[in-house]
Amino acid sequence: MTKTINFPHDDATCGWYAALPEPQPCQRLQGEQQADYAVIGAGFAGLAAARRLAEHHPQARIILVDAQRVGYGASGRNSGFVIDLPHKFALEHPDPEHKQRLLRLNRSAIAQLQELIELNGINCQWSHAGKYQGAVGERGLAYLDHFEHLLQQLGEPFRWVEREELSGILGSHHYSRAIYTPGCYLMQPAALVTGLGRSLPGNVELLEESPIQRLERDGRGGWILHGTDGSIRTPQLLLGTSIFTQEFGYLRNRLLPVMTFASWTRPLTDSEMRIYGGQLDWGLTPADHAGTTVRMTQDRRLIIRNTYKHVPKYGKSTSDSMRKAVQASHRRAFLKRFPQLVNVPFSHTWGGVYAISRNFTNFFGQLEPGVYASACDNGVGAAWGTISGTMLADLAVGAQSQQLSDIQAVTGMPSLNPPEPFLGFGVRSRIRMAAWNSRSEL
Ligand SMILES: Cc1cc2nc3c(=O)[nH]c(=O)nc-3n(C[C@H](O)[C@H](O)[C@H](O)COP(=O)(O)OP(=O)(O)OC[C@H]3O[C@@H](n4cnc5c(N)ncnc54)[C@H](O)[C@@H]3O)c2cc1C
CATH class of the missing domain: 3.50.50.60 (FAD/NAD(P)-binding domain)
Structure with missing residues (x-):
């Protein structure tokens, strides 16, 4: 070769x-x-x-x-969710044993990471925070109903979280409802x-x-x-x-080389935390996977991730104008969720490349x-x-x-x-x- x-x-x-x-x-x-x-x-x-x-x-x-x-x-450079459940399409797999195998594999990875983090004192905001899967409109709500059905089939624990409780956690009234699953861990990936x-x-x-x-x-x-x-x-x-x-x-x-992007704020100040009104250390993925992922870190930064691009030349496929458009999309998503934080700027926007396959x-x-x-x-x-x-x-x-x-x-x-x-x-x-x-x- x-x-x-x-x-x-x-x-x-x-x-x-x-x-x-x-x-x-x-x-x-x-x-x-x-x-x-x-x-x-x-x-x-x-x-x-x-x-x-x-x-x-x-x-x-x-x-x-x-x-x-x-x-x-x-x-x-990812969003820092270490997810135990089979993801998206794997969750639809017709063979229940296939999904149980995926669960076992993911959970053993989580146990392995946890052991290494403890053994080596790796300071990475590791936390057993679980994950919210959130819906905004009708489309997201339909996805959540389907997700509930799949979780029941799988025999996995979950709980519905309604708008009011959710807004107390997320500091945002944007979401109608969410399903909380407890098995996900959050971390600072770098x-x-x-x-x-x-x-x-x-x-x-x-x-x-x-x-x-x-x-x-x-x-x-x-x-x-x-x-x-x-x-x-x-x-x-x-x-x-x-x-x-x-x-x-x-x-x-x-x-298929695919790129997705994230932006985050600097750590919120004490007074911005009061205006924000939510909790620290949570993560929400969209009910419909093409939507927006949001996180609040342990050190008070809000993160927005959305937008996918096909990148045949990996990172070289991006241009300044593409990055500006992505950042604008992140900003719109941020302000829809946290209009009270209009004065808090993003400090960083970045992308990362990974592989998907058509099947x-x-x-x-x-x-x-x-x-x-x-x-x-x-x-x-x-x-x-x-x-x-x-x-x-x-x-x-x-x-x-x-x-x-x-x-x-x-x-x-x-x-x-x-x-x-x-x-x-x-x-x-x-x-x-x-x-x-x-x-x-x-
Ligand atoms: C913004 C974003 C958010 C994401 N969110 C999540 C999430 O929350 N949870 C999740 O599970 N996944 C998430 N992902 C996906 C996740 O990051 C990847 O699936 C994962 O990092 C892949 O790990 P890997 O070790 O297989 O590959 P990589 O991390 O891509 O590692 C491959 C390595 O190979 C090296 N390399 C390549 N070519 C060469 C060469 N020629 N010589 C030497 N070295 C080379 C690269 O430098 C790289 O370090 C996200 C991805 C992005 C971009």
């Missing part, structure tokens, strides 16, 4: 990352390195894979390499993943700002990973590279001898990335477990995309139509 690849191109305006202390200098890939295992991508999936490999083989040399700093990619990066086992070497440009077979059944100033030779390669997996020639024409199927497994990948989580990668990365390591070392069987049973092959220009036209039309249909929930 000799193709030169496209790298991540994330903006420098992620609020979560900016709120962290200045990072320590990092180690980069230099010279010719040899590893027993190499993992590319230090998001949730790659961090979990490297950690698990080290637990299986404490004497092995494991290299975890990322093009950017840990916390700079999608894993550090703080969590940088904390996970800092607390890797001693036999994992973390190399940042080291884009891998090319993969080459070494002629002995292994691989050579070529970086700018060095290379890594390894018999076993694990890819935690999400949408960028296609850049290495794998899952070609099966993944909403996640890929997990071996791509060819010695190469394994977890790619395409359809936008809910905090729990999924953690458990799929962990299981990928188990698969690579030949370990057996119920969790490995579960993940193999619920994953598959993302379906093929139509060729361009039909693909781009189709995806853009679907995104526009979803946004139009959900305009009352935006």
